[in-house]
Amino acid sequence: MTNLVHLNALRALEASARHQSFSTAAEELKVTPAAVGQLVRTLEQWVGAPLFYRKTSGKARLIATENTKLALPDIRAGLDKLSLGLDKLQAGSDSGILTVTVSPAFAAKWLLPRIDSFQSSWPDIDMRLDISAKSADFALQAVDIGVRYGAGDWSGLISEKLMTEDVYPVCSPQLLKQNGGVDLTQQTLIHDLSMTDYSGLPSWDEWLKKAALIAVGLTEIDTSRGMQINNSAAVLQAVINGHGVALARSVMARDDLAAGRLVRLFPEIEFVSSLAYYVVYRPESAGILKLQAFRDWLFTQASTDDSFEINKNVDNAGGIESVIKNISQD
Known part of the structure; x- marks a missing residue:
């Protein structure tokens, strides 16, 4: 138990090793870099050997020694256990x-x-x-x-x-009204790049394949074109502002649909995400x-x-009939 006197020094060691810098470790621990350096030196004196190789230039000013690397997993596990123990002390509190x-x-x-x-x-x-x-x-x-x-x-x-969720196209009410319907072959498709790393999330291509079983002509849409945005909230804002049509996720779009800022297109087509x-x-x-x-x-x-069910009685101009009519006139 006598080793617990070095608890603050161990916290300084772990943070310094992770950030490879006394300064960055100090920012995390909310102390000065000098204090972190002194804590590490105190631990080095107790151990009787250097814990870092120091560098005077470059991004990584501190390189952990082999002994430090070997000890760090146990030190981190111990600090985590202590933190968890403190949480359990507060487990009976509602504050x-x-x-x-x-x-x-x-x-x-x-x-x-x-x-x-x-x-x-x-x-x-x-x-x-x-x-x-x-x-x-x-x-x-x-x-x-x-x-x-x-x-x-x-x-x-x-x-x-x-929560599970459906995936479906959405547009702004203004876009729907101005065009008297929505022809996807003539609209800018907005792509959510923040979702590209999620295997299993329906893409525009997958949604259009399912939609084509109901509406002939949707396979003619070029999904390689359009606007690309790497944030789901920003995708919906772009749609609200009338910049195009996006493939929305129901959890993200629910409030905007309920408030009338967005309109769901093709309510006849259900596409449930596997995520x-x-x-x-x-x-x-x-x-x-x-x-x-x-x-x-x-x-x-x-x-x-x-x-709370979103009203699906959208204007026919936003449904399948409108798309078929528009495509047949091209």
């Missing part, structure tokens, strides 16, 4: 900071418009949102819970399906009260959304 990780598009289009109801129900829980397109390391970044999009298999995490939204968290954290509260709230909100 504190809850760290939630979500993607930028999910935050903008689903979570933030609904978050007031959680904060009203749990006013003593302060939320820290980690909004990133990259998957967070729950242990390393001290994340409590998150919502991820995919097939539901993430190593080391419990994943519970939150879904999942609530994810570490098994060790399952008993934390604030995590349970947020998890239950997410499922309540998702259930409320599922019970």
Whole structure:
């Protein structure tokens, strides 16, 4: 137990090794670079050997020695266990900071418009949102819970399906009205590049193949052309602004459809994605009260959304009949 006197030094060592810099480690630990350097030197004196090779130039100023590299996995695991232990001490409390990780598009289009109801129900829980397109390391970044999009298999995490979704084309009401219908052969297709890494997500090509079974002529559309955007929320905003037609995901588009900012085209065609939204968290954290509260709230909100059906009685100008008519006149 005497080694625990070096706890702060071990935190400084781990952060310095990960960032290869005292300065960057200091920013993370919210201390000065001099303090981090002193903590590492104290640990080196205790060990009796250097823990880093120092460089005076280049991006990586610190290179871990072989002994340091061997020790780091156990040190990181130990720090993670200590952090988890502190979380469990607070497990019976309905207060504190809850760290939630979500993607930028999910935050903008689903979570933030609904978050007031959680904060009203749990006013003593302060939320820290980690909004990133990259998957967070729950242990390393001290994340409590998150919502991820995919097939539901993430190593080391419990994943519970939150919402499935349909995929369908959408346009703005103004575009639909101005053109008296929507002929996809004459419209700019908007492509969501943020989805290209998700195997199994329906593409324009796949949707059009299914649509062609109902509407002759849709296979003539060139899907290699159009506008490309690498953010799902920005894709929908481009459609709202009248820049073209996008293949939308129902979870992302639900609020805009309900508010009349978007119109669903071809409601006759159902295309269910094989991917879904999942609530994810570490098994060790399952008993934390604030995590349970947020998890239950997410499922309540998702259930409320599922019970609300978007009006599918769109103008015939946006349906299959209009496309067939437009194509036959070309």
